[in-house]
Amino acid sequence: MLKRSFDSIGWALPVNSSASTKERILTAAEALFAQRGFEGASLRQLTAAAGVNLAAVNYHFGSKDNLVEEVFKRRLDQLNARRMAALKQVAGQPGTTLEDVLSAFIRPALDLSHDGGGGLFMRVLARAFADHDDSLRKFLSENYGHVMRQFTAEFARLLPNLSKEELYWRIDLVTGALTHAMSGFGIIQRKSDVSETTHREQTAAHLIRFAAAGLSAP
Amino acid sequence: MLKRSFDSIGWALPVNSSASTKERILTAAEALFAQRGFEGASLRQLTAAAGVNLAAVNYHFGSKDNLVEEVFKRRLDQLNARRMAALKQVAGQPGTTLEDVLSAFIRPALDLSHDGGGGLFMRVLARAFADHDDSLRKFLSENYGHVMRQFTAEFARLLPNLSKEELYWRIDLVTGALTHAMSGFGIIQRKSDVSETTHREQTAAHLIRFAAAGLSAP
DNA sequence: GGGGGAGTCAAACGATCGTTTTGTTTTGTG
DNA sequence: CACAAAACAAAACGATCGTTTGACTCCCCC
Structure with missing residues (x-):
């Protein structure tokens, strides 16, 4: 096997x-x-x-299934809280840039891999995406949907000339890029001569620059 | 369970x-x-x-493991052949745009989901990414590496002001977005009033526009 | 027309799975 | 200290896993 x-x-x-x-x-x-x-x-x-x-x-x-859910819940609650807190600081404000919102979306996910030992969680999440299970999908939507809606609303505010469908598509693609990068499959590995903190900062910078450009494509 | x-x-x-x-x-x-x-x-x-x-x-x-490899090989060979053929038509030519190369990269993958019944393969691929298994990683690199290198070279030609590290990063992010979108997890589902062909065309258009902007970010 | 490999089939193998049961130990409380 | 509830531990349960075996059928070729 x-x-x-x-x-x-x-x-x-x-x-x-x-x-x-x-x-x-x-x-x-x-x-x-x-x-x-x-x-x-x-x-x-x-x-x-x-x-x-x-x-x-x-x-x-109770069961292995419940354990799987608990593993998800523990980290998702953490991630959601941090994302919402970060978003709250920039949402609706006049000076806010696309990069600010993306930072609120991306950095909490990256931070998860540093403290709390939740680095492996993103790989678990990538697995869940691939699993494509309906009950898991529902679970994610219930525990994740409200956060995504808030981010979507803020993105919509900053990208007013984008149709709703376009916006959904692009946010989905950003999520894919983030998950892929964080699940650590990519060729990019941390070099031994850069600290974990530095590497995380570079990753965030790359992701944000890429995503901002992709979101605001003509 | x-x-x-x-x-x-x-x-x-x-x-x-x-x-x-x-x-x-x-x-x-x-x-x-x-x-x-x-x-x-x-x-x-x-x-x-x-x-x-x-x-x-x-x-x-011989074994279930070998079957897994054969499933991979059958579709990867198909995908590689189509990508290389598509790339060959635009590589190195003066009038080639970023969108042309991205089209050669993305459309064969999308087409796989239409004919040959290989649509589910991308979900298999997403699973393999999440599996993060070293032997599978090696297998993919052996059967996939030369194609990626050719695309990378062409991207590098069209984006001369990008450092090698930047380029690797962005191609990796494009791959993530593509895999995520194609594995069908995203919110975007084909509506019943658009044909499969139309939907595929729209998907390709969204992906290419997003990726082109992301790749050529400042 | 008979020998022989290729293919198919039912049945069984040992291993491992998630879960349950049963009994013991630990802990908290009056 | 005594008693009840919570926690832990060992063993076994039935189910299912990938794989193997051995017999039976088919078809091609000498």
Whole structure:
């Protein structure tokens, strides 16, 4: 099978033994889901990596499906809150540029990969996109829709000559570029001589410049 | 489990009973991999959808892993050939525009979803991106690298004032946008009153306009 | 017309999956 | 301290996974 051996991961998961069992499971699940997918990561691998008993998942989360949702919720709530906070500072103001709004959209996502250890989450998200599952789609729309609507409204304000259809299309393409870049598949890898912070700043700059130009295409 | 019931797919796979067993398997595999992922699609579902015996996969392909590779190879070869043919007609010529090269890059991918029934392949590709597997990455680089290098060279010719790093970044972002749009996750769905051909043409137009602006950002 | 590889088939293999059960330990509270 | 609830642990459950086996059919070629 497509199985990469478990030992070949090469780096141990940082099992914070002081954290609660629930947190340990969530952290290990996020990492394992990102690496092996939702179906590829088994509860036995997962609980072993978290250092908890196999039954703990079903005890604390009810089922593997619920665990998947919780993994999503934890990071999405974080991401949504940061995006909304960033948007609030620039939305509706006269001096606001397209780059400002894009920054509010992109930087919280990039920051997620630095603190909180949520870097792998974007890969999980890319997986969810590819999974194309209707229930997951609905879940994302329910927990994500209001944020996207607010951003869309602000984009519409700054790009008044764009039809609604055009705007939807372009925002969708920006999302695709962001997800792709953040899921880390691209050829672009951080060079060892630039710090994580610097690399993140460069990534944001590239994304924002590209997206701003794409959005305001003639 | 994350299992969508098999019956809920809602549309029967077009099992061309005249095709060879190998072809039937490949076609069914492409559709099922796109819908349920490489690990989510079982050989029993697959062979049932193809109307062949369970053992036929291991007989004709040796293993499920080899089948995955063959599914990739069949479409990638097609896609590569069409992209190279399209690029050849515009590369190096004085009157060539950025849009021409982007068209050579994008349209073959979109066309794949129309004829040959390879529409689901892009979702498979998006999955492969998300899978982030090293062996798959290597496989893609081996079967895809030379095409990307040719396109990169032509982009570099048309965008001489872009640093190599900038160019790599932007091409990567274009790829992300294209994959995302084609994997069909986006909000944009074909409306029932526009034909498939028209919708494809509109998609290509949106993508090319967006990508051209993004690539030639200041 | 008979030998032989190619193809198909039902059946079974061991492994692993998510989940459940049952019993024990820990924790909080009166 | 005693009692109840929460948490943990070991073992087993049935289902499903990819793969293998061995027999049976078909068809081509000597």
